[in-house]
Amino acid sequence: MQSRTSTSPAPVLTVTPARGLVDDPICIKAGFMPPNHPVTLCAQMRSENGDLWEAFGHYNTSADGTVNLARDHSVGGSYLGCEPMGLFWALQPGPGERDGLRLRKKNVKIPLIVDISLLEGHVTPRERENSELAVATTERWYMAPGVQRIDIRQNGVVGTLFLPPGPGRFPAVLDLWGMGGGLVEYRSSLAASRGFASFSIAYMEHKDLTVQLDIDSSDKAINILREHPQICGDRIGIIGLCYGVYLTLRTATLSDVNVRRTVVYSIPYLKVWKLLLELAKSNMYMNIENLACPLLYILGEDDQNFPSTENANLIEDILKTAGKSHLYTCLSYPGAGHLIEPPYTPHSRMSVWRIKPEKMLALWGGHTAPHAAAQEDAWKEILKFLDKNLRAKLIS
Numbered sequence: 001m002q003s004r005t006s007t008s009p010a011p012v013l014t015v016t017p018a019r020g021l022v023d024d025p026i027c028i029k030a031g032f033m034p035p036n037h038p039v040t041l042c043a044q045m046r047s048e049n050g051d052l053w054e055a056f057g058h059y060n061t062s063a064d065g066t067v068n069l070a071r072d073h074s075v076g077g078s079y080l081g082c083e084p085m086g087l088f089w090a091l092q093p094g095p096g097e098r099d100g101l102r103l104r105k106k107n108v109k110i111p112l113i114v115d116i117s118l119l120e121g122h123v124t125p126r127e128r129e130n131s132e133l134a135v136a137t138t139e140r141w142y143m144a145p146g147v148q149r150i151d152i153r154q155n156g157v158v159g160t161l162f163l164p165p166g167p168g169r170f171p172a173v174l175d176l177w178g179m180g181g182g183l184v185e186y187r188s189s190l191a192a193s194r195g196f197a198s199f200s201i202a203y204m205e206h207k208d209l210t211v212q213l214d215i216d217s218s219d220k221a222i223n224i225l226r227e228h229p230q231i232c233g234d235r236i237g238i239i240g241l242c243y244g245v246y247l248t249l250r251t252a253t254l255s256d257v258n259v260r261r262t263v264v265y266s267i268p269y270l271k272v273w274k275l276l277l278e279l280a281k282s283n284m285y286m287n288i289e290n291l292a293c294p295l296l297y298i299l300g301e302d303d304q305n306f307p308s309t310e311n312a313n314l315i316e317d318i319l320k321t322a323g324k325s326h327l328y329t330c331l332s333y334p335g336a337g338h339l340i341e342p343p344y345t346p347h348s349r350m351s352v353w354r355i356k357p358e359k360m361l362a363l364w365g366g367h368t369a370p371h372a373a374a375q376e377d378a379w380k381e382i383l384k385f386l387d388k389n390l391r392a393k394l395i396s
Helices: 125-131 186-193 217-227 243-253 277-281 308-321 368-395
Strands: 012-016 019-021 027-031 038-046 052-060 112-120 132-141 148-154 157-163 170-176 197-202 231-240 270-272 295-300 328-333 350-355 358-363
Touching: 012 112, 012 132, 027 038, 038 125, 112 125, 125 132, 157 186, 157 217, 170 186, 170 217, 170 243, 170 368, 186 197, 197 217, 217 231, 217 243, 231 243, 231 368, 295 308, 295 368, 308 328, 328 368
Parallel strands: 019 132, 170 197, 170 231, 231 270, 270 295, 295 328
Antiparallel strands: 012 027, 038 052, 038 112, 112 132, 148 157, 157 197, 350 358
């Protein structure tokens, strides 16, 4: 750094909030540096498995010796341009880490801890030790204070129910994941942190399951939600990803699992990422034309895992023929891949995927910057859709 007098203040780095939800934007600023000077902002964190993830951006200070990620452009590193959250969504496994990593939060009761460093010059994280000017830390939570986490083992259903703070009664969503199996909680805990009871269930690859791949598990889970005293049984929607979309559509189109039946103005929320055509053609058949609730389809146009565009067109055609086009909304994102997750989740174009005993690399697709933009926009649209179709009618 340029010469400084003994009375010159040391460089300062601020990261606010120091503690917040993972979908909260972060404000990162640095000051007390020479004007038009090269610096690097670096983010590093350890996953729960101990793997190092990192991202960095090269910046030049402004005329007043400051850097503000909401204003200034990265000219090199992990991302380019004015990207206030680039240090988070551009996180990638550090050099020498295992191949095929994907960042997935396992224990939502503890945060991700991200260290942010201000470094001298345009450098890489490997040069952090000798060039560090200032540091700050932020905690990123999926589960807000006051959210209740409840283990459910009932009628063959294995899941986790998250309830927002307060007595209720709450609108709810059933959260269905893909064929990677297990019990995935982080999207549910985040939804509950935003005011919606959320029930994530496992239907394969879980030690407490007595039946693997029970396609009736989602129907049973809906009934559990209906009967819960803190949940509005007529305000229930479904979120599906990958194979979970088959279960989502199957449940939503069954006449005996109609979550709108109790009151005529109740419009459940239904969000679809992928329809698995091959499963639809098998004996696990569903009738899309029976759909009677709003359907939000989120489409990554660079999905390398499933034919998302074809699926979206098929659903649209079926509903149009059935006179139900008004129920269908499609959000299409160029450059986004298969795994459109909560905002600022690091992008994985390819990762290890396992259904025991098979283990392989799965190609999900997507390009980092447009995929990140899709995740941020899609989550905002999801919450708006929930507000409109569940919560707004509850408080009206």
